[in-house]
Every structure is written in C-alpha cells, then in structure tokens.
Amino acid sequence: MGTPVSQMVSITNQSTSSVQIAQLTTSISAFTVSAGALPINLPAGGSLQVQVSYDPGSTADSTGQLNVEAKTGTSLNLTGAVRLHGQGSTVSSLTELSCAKSSMIGAGTDTCTVTLSAVDSSKSITVNLASSSSAVTVPASVSVPSGAISASFTANVSAVAASQSVALTATQGSVAKTTSIALGGSASTSAPSISALSCGSSSFTGAGTTTCTVSLSSAAPSGGASVAVASNDSAVTVPANVTVASGLATASFTANAASVTTSQTATIAASANGSSHSVTVQLNAAVPALGLSATSLAFGNVSVGTAVTKSVTVTSSGTAAVTINSDSISGTGYSVSGGSFPATLNPGQAAVLTVQFDPTTASSVSGQLTISSNASTQTVSLSGTGSTVTPTVSAISCSSTSITGSLADSCTVSLSGSAPTGGVKVSLAASNAAVTVPSSVTVPATATSTTFTANAASVTSAQSVTLTATTGSTLRTASLQLNAATPALTVNATSIGFGGVVVNNSTTQTVTLTSSGKAAVTVNSVAVTGSGFSASAVSLPATLNPGQAMTLTLTFDPSAVGSATGQLSISSNSATNPSVTVGLSGTGNPHQVDLSWQAPSGSSVTITGYNVYRAPGGTSSFAVVNSMDTQTAYTDTNVQTGQSYNYYVTSVDSAGMESAPSNTTTIAIP
Template sequence: MACFLVLAISGCGSGVNGNLSVSTPSLSFGNVTVNSATTQVLILTSTGTSPVTVTAASVTGAGFSILGGSFPLMLNPAQTVTLQIQFQPTSAGAAAGQLTINTNSTDGGGTAVVALSGMGMAATSAPPAAPQLAVSTSNLSFGNVAVNSSMTQPVTLTSTGTSAVTVNSASITGAGFSIVGGSFPVTLNPTQSVTLQVQFLPSSGGAAGGQLTISSNSAISGAIIVALSGMGAAATGSAPPTDPQLTVSASNLSFGSVTVSTSTTQSVTLASTGTSPVTVNSASITGAGFSIVGGSFPLTLNPTQTVTLQVQFQPASAGAVAGQLAISSNSVSGGAIAVALTGTGVTVADPQLTVSIAGLSFGNVTVNSSMMQSVTLKSTGTSPVTVNSVSIGGAGFTILAGSFPVALNPGQSVTLQVQFLPASAGAAAGQLTINSNSTSGNAAIVTLNGTGVTANPQLTVSVASLEFGSVTLNTSTTQSVTLTSTGTSAVTVNSLSISGGGFSILGGSFPLTLNPNQTATLQIQFLPTSAGAVAGQLTINSNSVGGSVATVALSGTGAASAHSVDLSWDAPSSSPDPVVGYNIYRSTSSSGPFQLINSSPDAQTTYVDSTVISGSTYSYYVESVDASGVESTQSNEISVKIP
C-alpha cells in the first residue's frame, strides 16, 4: 500500500538591513597649481547585516573627478571599496563641488553626499632663458712676425648662460689678420665652447692693428670686440731648417659610465713643440656616440702654440663602446696620431615603488582582540628601490615584524602585515607611512581606519520547533536547524543535547566557535521504533548574551506499516469433477501446521491475505474443491517474508 506524507514547513526570517558608511563627510584638497592634479581617497564600508548596493557615484564642481570605479557595485557586510577623487584646477581661485553616492542603504535614505573643496593656484613662472657668450681674451698681440710668414693664436668662445647662445658671425679687419677655418652661425649649449684660430701674416714691415668682431644673441652684449696687433719684420740672414712637431696631451680618453642619451665632454690639447709651425690637416673620430665638438681644419700652430679639441661621448644605448680620435699633421715625429676612446652607456636609474592599496578598513573589531590585513610593496621601476623606513600612527594600529631598510630589485615585492587591536570601544584612524627613494614619490601613505566594539556574542536559531509528521516505523527522516552568529563578536556553542524516543543529532562536534555572520547547520533525525506520537527537545548551550540556552521543540508520529500478500494460481487443466472453488492454507512454518484462512471456497484463482504481520514469514498452498466439498491434492508450497 502506498502512503503520501505532506510536510508543512514554517519559520520566521528577519528583514534585510543593508547600510553604507562613508569615511569622511568632506574632502579638502588645499592649494593645487593650475593644470596639475592631486588625489585623495574615500572609503565606502558596508555596515549592515546584509549586502548593500552602490548604484552610482557622480561628482560636480570644476576640476573634480572620480578616477576609475565601476557601478553598480555590491558590498557584503563589512566589505569596503576605495574611491580615488581627483582635483585638477584649470584656473586660479577657490573651487567647490560635491560627490553624490546613490545606494539601497536603509540608513540615510539611499544617498550619501561628500563636500569637495580646493584652491587653484597660478603656476610660478620660471626665470627667462638667458643666453650668454664669454670670450677668452679682449686682445691678441702677435709681436714680431717675419714678413710673408705667419703666426696663429686661439680665441675661445664659451656659452656661460642658462640657455643656448648662437654665434651669428665672426669678422676681422686689419692688414695681414685673418680667421683660419670656422663656420657660422654656430649654436653653443650651456658650458659648450668653440675655438677660433686668428692668423697674422704681414706682407710688409711695420706695425699693424686690427679687430675681431663676434656677433651673437648674448644677453650681455650682441657684439664682442677683440683688439689685434702685430709687427711685420723684414727677414734677415738664412732661414733656419724647418722642424714642425705636434704633441698630443693624452693617448687615451676614458669617459666611464654615462647615462644613455646624455653627454659628457673631455678635452685633448694639441701643442706645437717644434722650431717651426706645424699644420694639423684633419681630425676624425670613430666609435658610436663619440664626436668632436667644434674645431675647423686644416689649422697651423706656431711654435709653443696650442689648440684644444673637445671630444664628446653621448651613448644611444646601454653597453661598452670603443672608438678612436685620429689626428693628421705634417709633424716630423709622426704624421698620424691616434687617441683611444672608451665609454659605457648605462640606463637611467629609475627606482619606483608601488603600494598595493591606498587605504585599509578593518571594520568592527572586538576590544582587546585583533585583526590583520596586508600591504604589498613592489619595485616597478628599472633599477632597485630602497624602502628606507616604515612607520605607523593611530591608536591600536601596529606593523607586525619587518626590517628596514630593504632593497627591492625590479619586480621584487615585500608584504607588510598591519594589525588593529583596539583597547577601547570607538572609531580609530591612523596612517602607514612608507619612505623610499622612489622617483614617483619619496613618501607613500596608506590610510587606516577601524572601530573597536565591546564583546557581544549572539546566537540565533533558525526555528523554534521541528515537526516530522507521520514516519513509518523503523524508517527515518531528517530536518535541519541553522545556528547563526549575529553579534559583533564570536559566539561559542558549548554543547547540544536531545530528548524524545527516536530523535537524534547526526554528526557535529562541540564546542564550536562561530565568528560574526558565520553559520552552522545541524541535522536532526526522527526514526520511530513504535507506533504513536512522540515529543522531544533539542537543547543548545552557548555563551550568547541573548540567552545561554536555546531550545527547539520536536514532534513526530510512528506509523505501523500496512502489508498484504497477493496470491494467484492456475486452474487445473482437467478434473473428473467440476471445480467450484479453492481453499487457501497458511502456516508460519514450512513444516506446518497449516490452517485454512478463507471461510468458504474462493471461486477466483487469486486471493489477498491482509492479516500478515510485519517481520513474519508465511508458507502457503492451495487445494481445489468440487461441488460435494471434496478437496484435491495440495498445490506446490510457497513462502513469503513480510518486511
């Protein structure tokens, strides 16, 4: 026989309570230079007992904006999210605005407002560029020079201002005076120089005077004059033998390590050390990044005269470089002189430190208990960054372990553990300050906040009673009871006990501690062994301030099962006397005795025995009966076990 049971489930659920708190009611950005930006953080915290949804966030006011963020956004209880608010004024003057946050919070009508303020400041103008040109001498005296022979002297022009100076032209007047080589205009960056060679070649005897005029955009004077003087002397006696000799001040120049795309300069001095003028025909250079700054060839140096070459190294890529400066002259000691050049290009040192988070919110933490969160520091530059020190401020906030200074190679990271252990109830705020040599900012700040709360363990039980209804004897059914920690601190379930025939707890180990919002589900079983109504009780012992003992009433009914045996057989294929019915015999043992269980012969070839008892075994056989009541021999015997 089939039975259908209907379970009625009843209970009581609490209403949702999604609340959102904002870390500050206002943000003040102070003075900010026009067209530059500064950023502050705003922390949103879900402080209710159910999730809160931030549907939108908008900002008003010139220069104010939200960086990143995507809405809608759902925060589970105690979860936080950090918004980056930027102020970038485009004009000078005070600015005010408002950040509006729309939520489904049940506290505050669903809208939170944060006032924004700042002051745009005009940028301080840089001093004007100042090109300046300095000349190494204000006059050149050549003394006595034989007619139709020459003497050369140098004049060095140097850029001494704060911006590049352009030498537009150099002109000369006076019989016998001339500029040897040189090409104009020429631009000299600050500290760069160029050397002019001024020659006196008198064609007749007697005193000579002249003037070198240098025209430029120098802020001191656009025209600089160098006075020239000399004496043409008639040649006497036989000419001495020629002996041009050139000496170079260095056989090699080492530039060391130079940052890629920047330059450094070294000098090489050429001196005429013979008894007659020496001619420097050319100067050439090889090697990536090496060059000669200024200079014009060919160039004649009278005995004891010198000229200085400026050799520059400006690497375009990292790595060692070698080159050569080749000087060709008519020197009798060697017409070709080589100066070896070496240098190494190095990448720009760019230590950078990135902090994983701008703010940590610890939410509610029970007084004298602790919570930890982590902050990761990562080296994201192209050279190692050094974290010099880490400090923390704010009551209850500490850094656990960690030793500084520490150097992080590019890609390396270190994780700090920050602890909040409030000593008293109430809101707390602090700051983690990280000092490093990062080019993106020497000091990184992580804001800290949390709230100390008094211990308040609370346990809520999902139902006050469980009704199991009718359950067949020796079979079982199970229902659940959920225990929830609804306080602000952990609750301990010390023990469980159960009473009532057939009721039991499946699994579970106690004592058990549940942190706020944690749950545990109990499985309660009803397995009746006798018919009839049963009542019991589940008792839950805890340290809940709402009641240390909670009970759940239990009820159910044991129902006996209804069993029957369906018998059927075949009629005799032949019989000397007509069959009018059948007698059915039953025994609780296959060896008998058997008893007739039908009151009169049954005309059908089927029979239902509804008097069987659960757990028993029965044996049956059938005999046919004629009209005179005579029975045939018995049929085969069968046995049936009743569940």
C-alpha cells in the first residue's frame, strides 16, 4: 500500500474503418486511467496505449473494470470492458497467473504473466514455474524486477494429436497459482466454419457504407482464418476476403453501396472451409427532385426606369443529385441572373436565382420563370406594374401599440409601390409630445418600405397618441396607447436578526430598496427605533429610476445584556405599500474570557485534572475559579466591564499532587 503501480493496456481497432474512442473510465476509485486528450480517432488497424494505475487504500481485494466507449463513422455506439484486479498488501506475494490465450490449436506460443500483491522496491521477486505436460514448456522461473508488480514469460506450445488441457503452475514461497491452456488435437486443426454474417445497415437510399461482421464457430487457429467475401450486385462492393486473426472468432469489413436508379436487392456472402452465410441489402432508387422557395413573385407597382429585384432559391430536395439544365424567362422587363447552367446540385444543396423587373411603360406586365432539370420542369409566375406616378404612403405600423413606461418603439412606413431613383420622402408627426418621431424618413430607391423609431416617454396618466405619415396629399395613421407608469418600491427583507453580540461591540446587516415599478419611485424617509439599533446616513429624499436600487446599512451595538427589538420604517411614494416596516432583533451577550493551555508532556504520572486561579488586576489575591476539570480549556463568564484579571493554571496528578503554577496572563475587559 502507498505505492501506486501501473500497467499498459493496448486498444486495437480491428475493423476496416476508423472509430472514435469517446470515453475511458474505471468502475472504482482505486483504479485510474490515463490516455491523453479524448475523444481520439483510431484508424483501421491502429492501436491506443492506455495506462491503468492501481493505488490501494487497504489490503482488501479490489475488483473493477476499465470501460471503453467508442463510436463508428456511422454513429454506431460501441462499448467494451477490461477486467481489473488488485489487492493492497504490505508484503509482496504472488496473487495471479494468467495467459493471453486460454485455448490453442496446433503449435505456437502464448504470453503468460505472474502478478504480485504489491510492489517491492527493495529487491526482485523470483517465481518458480512448472507445466503439467511436455506439450507446453515454460522457463524454470521468472523474476519480477524491483519496483514492478508483474513479469511475463513465454509458454511454447507443440501440436498434439488429441485434445488435452495443460496446467501451468507458478510458486512463490508457500503460495501457488495455476492456469490452464486447452490444446486442440489434429482432428480439430481444420479451419472453423462460418457461423454468422451481419451488417450494420440493411437498406440504402442513395450511396452509403456499412460495417459487416463475419463470425466463426470457434477461435481461428494459429495464422488466422481466411474468409472469402462476395457480392452478387456490382452496386455493392466488398473486399475479396477478410482474415480472422488467430485466437479470435470475428472480423469486420466495409460494404460500399452505390446510388441506383431502380430498386434492387444485393446479396453479400461469406464462405470458408465448405460453409457459408449470406445477408441481403435493399437498395432503394435514388430520385432527383427540385424544390422552389416560391412559385410566384409579385413586384407590385414599380416606377418606370427603376429596376427591382427578388430572389428564388432552388434546392435539391430528392435522394439523388439533380441537374438543372437551363433557366428561361418571359415577359417584357423581366430578366434572370445568378445561374450558370447546366449545374448539378447534390441532395440538400441549393442555388439562388435573382429575378429583375425593369418596366419600360406604365402598364401591368406578367411573365414566367421556367427552370428545366432532370427531375421536372418548374415554373414561377411573375407579375408587376410599371408606373409613372410616384408611389404614395400606404401604411404606417409600430411593433408595440400599448406602452407602459418609456420605450423606443420600432415603426414602419410602407409605399404603394417601389420607390423610384432618388427614393420617396415620407413626412412624420406625432399628436402628443410624449412620443417623438423624426420629421421625415426616406424610402430608398427600389424599396417599398423603411423603418424609424418612435420614442415614448413615461406618462402619469393614460392617453392616446396618433402617428401620421404623409406623402403629398396622402396620409396614413397609427395609434399608440400610453399607459400610466406607476412607482413601486420593493424591500428585500421583512425582518432582520443580528443574533448574539457582545455588549459594546457592533455588527451590521444590509437592506436593499429597489425601484420595481414602471415609473421612478421617491424614498422620502428612513427611521430606526429600538435600543442599540441604527441606520447609516443616506441622502433623502432619493429618487430611484425603474430597476435602480439603494442599500441601507443597519448596525446593532448593544449596551446591555439581554434581548433587544426594534423597527426600520421606510416611507415612499410607491403606489402600493408606501410605508414599509422591517422588524429588528438581537441579543446583548456579556463579556467572557476564553483560556486554553497545553497538557504537560513527559510526566511519569497520570494527570487527573486542572485548577484555574484568578486574581483582580494589580493584586496577587488568587482564588480557584475552576477545580479538577480534565479539559485543557476554560471560559470565565463572571467578569465585569472595565476590569482586568490575572490567571494561571496548575495540574493535579493521580497521587493528588498539584504542580507549580503556569505562567500568568492578564486580560483587560473593555
């Protein structure tokens, strides 16, 4: 115990595509894991080295696990766990013998490990080894170096004619640990059969990939097992074969599905050693489609010689790429730009076309935008009117029509058509000085509207305001309702307790006053009653705008022992509760003297108690004030203001002998 030990764990991506190691955790606090910054992408065939540390807090057995959370490129969640075991010990002893492979077919090697209960930093530990069969040979011993908790050795396995189990034994002193390796005979040396084949996705619309897994009936022999893989449809491609690594029973590969124009079913087959399994994949036809953000564009009244534009967004909304072959437009004064065709848009991609209306005569003009693609022909109807008459104001509106308190209101003026070159000036007015607006705004060329700000002030009585927008002889109005703003005052406490305070000492608390209404509130007066209570000086009357606050500091300074009560009174012009009271309470506590001392050290007899002596200041008339108390502290509450006292302490042993006095200390009471 007290010596952390670490081991490395290798996490290998045995699939054919990358995975993301998202999180590494341990199930109990005795084990910790370190692997650098996560998440981390692990390519196909790549490995991540993880350091697992064990720091036991006791000699108890510790069993936990390292949890691995990962994700594939297709957002498939993967989990795995590694069993962790350790035991705290004050003496290093053999705790475990394990081998990487629990079964083998044919000749090969197996890596085995002996593990100790604790690190011995002073010397190496020798562990003796033995095998129950000559088919598996091990070294006579293995040495665990000082500072390490484990050591590995190689077990050499020979091919056997008949299946058998071989026991390996590790011995250190009187402690022995065993493990076994199952050896497959010549009758089982043939490659195992295919037991299953599965794929993560069995249906595709458009192109995509999926991870497939082939499973064997038993672990692959030394050298691994080769599995042939094939697809009966060229739209689905797979590798020609996949190898299941020695000692494992599964391997993964990637199937790539291409986009198809007609629905079809593909079969993926895996075969080995005369056995096979297959899985079907449904390929759905990918269909191109084209979506429009609008099916009609209305330009309204546009001044002759003024060009106005609007846009249409075309989106590939199908499951296959759409090819826009061309766009065309009809109608006098209409034109289109923004597209370079033919152009291909993958699913989800979009393009923006700009349609312009530039009338040459004062008349209504209709037209049509036509978009041709490999999906279907789409059309957008166009309408507009050329005008030689300057457009007039058609509407005025504001975001807020009912206002309480002050507000900057956003308002809009609209025209009957698009403004010509130079724009259109709109005059503005308000019927009440409580609302101010600019004298005019200009709607810019080609626009049909513009915005301005109406600033409403706080009012004390409800009233209506009319906003007027004028162009020439045309005017439009909008009404605003101004509601009376009322003051309100909020106090953050209804009572304050100061607790116990030593006489002639002070403590403070604060109270916050907040303007919580729509109009400014005026605090007219603050008064405090009750012995020992007072409030900090503030400048009154004080006006707080909505949202503003002020803080009062209250003080309790008791002059006598006992309970005390008081009251804080606040007067304001608040529409509700103009007079607010806050209850005050506190207790005056007497003076006291707290004494403490160290117990004597090195005494050969037991101390049974202490005597505390006191004398008035300036005298030597000491008298016992506390006798034979076993505590090394004493509180003297019988003291008077303005006096001083001398104290010393003696100890009494089990024989009744009293020690010499301690040093004398003098305390003055304020």
